[in-house]
Amino acid sequence: MREEEENLKGEEAFKNTYVPKWTNQITVRSVATSFVLSIVFNFIVCKLNFTTGIIPSLNVAAGLLGFAVIKAYTALLNKCGLLKQPFTRQENTVIQTCIVASSGIAFSSGTGSYLLAMSPYISSQVSEGNIPVNTKILSLGWMIGFLFVVSFVGLFSIMPLRKLMVLKYKLTYPSGTATALLLNSLHTPKGAKLAKKQVAILFKSFCGSFSFGFFQWFFNGGDGCGFSSFPTFGLQAFKQKFYFDFSCTYVGVGMICPYIINISLLLGSIISWGIMWPLIERKKGVWYSADLRPTSLSGIQGYRVFGAIAMMLGDGLYHCLSMLLQVAYNLKLQYTKKNQMSPSVNPEGEYQITDVDYDEARRTEYFLRDQIPNWVACAGYVVLAIISIVTVSHIFPPVKWYHVLVAYLIAPVLAFCNAYGCGLTDWSLASNYGKIAIIIFSSWVGLPNGGLIAGLASCGVMMSIVATASDLMQDFKTGYLTLASPRSMFLSQVIGTAMGCVMSPLIFWFFYKAYTIGDPLGSYPAPYALVYRGIALLGAKGFSSLPKHCLTLAIILFCTSVLINIIHDLLVRYETKYKIHRFIPNPMALAIPFYIGGYFAIDMCIGSLILFIWEKKNKQKAKDFAPALASGLICGDSLWSVPAAILSLAGAQSPICMKFLSAAVNTKVDTFLAGGE
Template identity: 60%
Template structure:
């Protein structure tokens, strides 16, 4: 699950000075941004004296080929490897992946600025570092990270493995698996990851110019990049990078220090019973994870609080109550890992038990379907009215004042629109590319998955452009991508079509991967087009950098996953360091799609219906009360995560929220400016530590110490045993 913060606050905070005189000096630029935001909502009206593009008017906009520099692609590759480890670790632990756009833009600026500074002093600098080149780096890195997220390594792809299939209580399902290997994973990603790019290209003008969709993350990233390349913004960016580097080092060294105490199962600080042994038994503890403290500083408060409430509801109330129904709701002699026992409701208290929680699946489906229809309705209505009422205008002239033909269009919009339309990507190229890739994919995938028939794939590709457009349009309105929901839809439809006897589980999971990659890359590219529109980066350079980033991700992400897979032999097993919870959820949904619900224990299905309805009701209530009060109502999707993982990570995230809250109360300007950098440093440092720790694991180098905690009674028994 990807949870990203509304980054407009981050971008505005990044442009804000820490001293009053700097605020006054930068006030025109700040006003320009505010006016630009209001102008984008009203269709124009910003004064030329407050224009953002007036600031960069003296700078030449390089042709699209010169925006794609070798140094930009080199930096993109390095950052892609870094962020691949971070995203992969998050995918394999809890599945909560925050938005890394800020870190990508900030580190991209830092690396290239440092590079060009050295070349400038040596007299070898040929091409200055521009905001368009910065946008290319950010686009390339985010595209590569997108493959690490949507590639299914923590979801549908690993759900196919024997390790996950072996946790099923259904003998037939346990025999249906496909173990990971580098060749087929890389090949699979290459044949399915590029179609979404070609599907959305013909719609770029409609999305960005005609419909004027906001794409909040893309807009915020553009403001961030624009601010970096002003003199004042560059000074602040250097301070932010320094803060990021400081906490990166702290987080990395803290991970290294913790490693020494993990020589055994359940050893180390990650199993520290900070709230007591009884609370630890129900997974209530602070595990000293710098990653999730950093995530808590990035995610909105309501996300972190919702996750904590979900943990209290499930592990604090429901599971202890359901335990008391042993012998009534489920057999008293049921195995702890049996789906006919407590495991059918939740993850058993035995931390090595299988984590298959149908109640959390019900919440996820309820929340996802509600948002799907909430976005689909405005999408259909909005597209109809905008296509009916829009005025087609292919070129907007640039004038010193308002254009006679377009009196309400600002200088910024005129400038951006002209350059956005200048480097057109031919529609025939996009259509031909989609058809060619679809044909290759339809011919190739059945050889990788014999359960996935060619006509299943053909049906997916016929509907995928429409669903990709819906996802891109909805993302432009709400900043919410529903790729996993479209993937879930494919799991049920294709799985039921194939049937249990014809490999429906693997067919459904493979179809999920095809659908998720198409709709995910479609929304990602639309976000990048918006960023490029606001930074005057060419659509062609955006498209090419997205293609290059996607190709990088198709190689880097499987290699990083393979390193985890080989280094950690218990990867995917419940209670391990990397339980991969979403893989088990996707496997369970695939089994439900082909086998039904008859194997669930008593009242489990009733509880699923109740929680499914509750998720929809809560979402409806959030929409009914409006934004003012909705921020106090929990998010069902965030509440569902602790049902199968436990609340420990939510406690870490709430600690991050508390740190940020206190920081904002003491010095809000400094917290707004440096909070995202500090959080990114914590996440990056702890994430990159997984590389050397994996290498040590593969080399057979084990930690020297096991730090474990026992109760007083258990300690006396151990002392007595050792004394004897």
């Protein structure tokens, strides 16, 4: 009987399992667990924002960690006879939703991009437009207030379309579906056995990663010291930022990201730091002044930043237009296609089930329960939009009320397109819509009137709506597959968003006070901050802000980015035998190293190599345990940054400086020291 139960699949495995009411799916323990894990995941996302800006999907990791934590202390409570309510997959879904919503705010909050780009420190790295009206001193008060008034609007913008997206169009939402399959598996007897092994792997890798971070700290006693400055491939390669920096975080991220993303990052590093920048640096004193600061956008830094911007804009515009056309085409097909296997709508507007299997019938039945009236969503959007219009224009004087109004009139359409596209491809284009908003609004306001601040603030408004809308629909899909109530999904999303609006600025402030965030040569360069300010400057001032021949290079890179995407899509559509499209690089990934170098790409490629060897040796074990191993590496290394920052704030200095010198320099140092004695 036990073996038969383990072999059941889908909803058959839960046929005799009680599904709690939506009010019992959100419990005190689920909210408390979500709060603790949200802190962990906010630290992870913040650290990733401040280093390279690459954020992998953390849905599966959130679901697995939520299961592990709850199971750990409910087992203890059960032994003490204090456990009153069993732990269900619906409660697990609520925890995962809260965590992802909170950590999603850490990304869309702009603490590593558009908000940081407003700061005087980042603006000082840009020689033009650096006037008081185009800068804003960062403070916790207005940052938390801004996030509260813009982050909830997106939840109401897409909510009325949940049945359309999930039931009628049957969009897959790959991350949401993968998370649901994991949660369903964990709550079966067979899945629980596997989960114990996964949790053990996660715990071991977490402890190892955290301990290694602690070990490295002892050798970081100065600038350019420690394992993070290890010249793996020689000192000349190190100067061009080619080295392995022993980051467990990015080894773990490399195990999660697709192979082609990691290879694209490495290829972008070789093209830029290995070929392009050394050639341009030979023109120093000819194309640009030799007396400029290394961080000036009028020098070599300008080619790096605007080259990356050109490729990102080319990739972003192509995907936005492609997604709009794809959405329109799919909607037309859905309208004309008669599918008797899907829910239909009767004259009263209620969904009916026709000729569906047991799984779909059961899931649809629970998804249609506890509905949230559409008038609530519409009223919520209007009320929150009005509050946001007033508040945002007060926080950022260059942004007028009609600017925000225009953004909120356009945003629901873009939110729908992004949520629909994310359902098809698992690709959120929120940051791309944000970049387009920067150019439009900074150009509209103009440089002398605070166009940089207006563009960056408008980016925050647009990005928050579009990102939260797609995240919510992902979670509705997860809830549909785990029988979690739409009300509990929406409420847990609201709770997670509220957590993120407070946690994200607080954690940012913690890093901001302990380190120099945004220093191109420091531990936390926050590359997107300068990139976003560069985009705003480009929109407000035009091409006159670019160094000599930088516009030509930018046009070439922009067109290259579009061409790569066209080739990839044509191969996907027409070439099926050899699947060559798998080897076409990703333009966005190619562009990221243009500014910060290739050291993190090497870390991520090592993660890919570990996964590749593991899959060759035992593909099933790699599939089962690689996400747990990667999650532990990321969590352990990221959480070490907390005690490291505390030590830095307390003035504690690492006792050893491990630095590498060439033989010639070392001889000079020895001679100098000998002479000094």
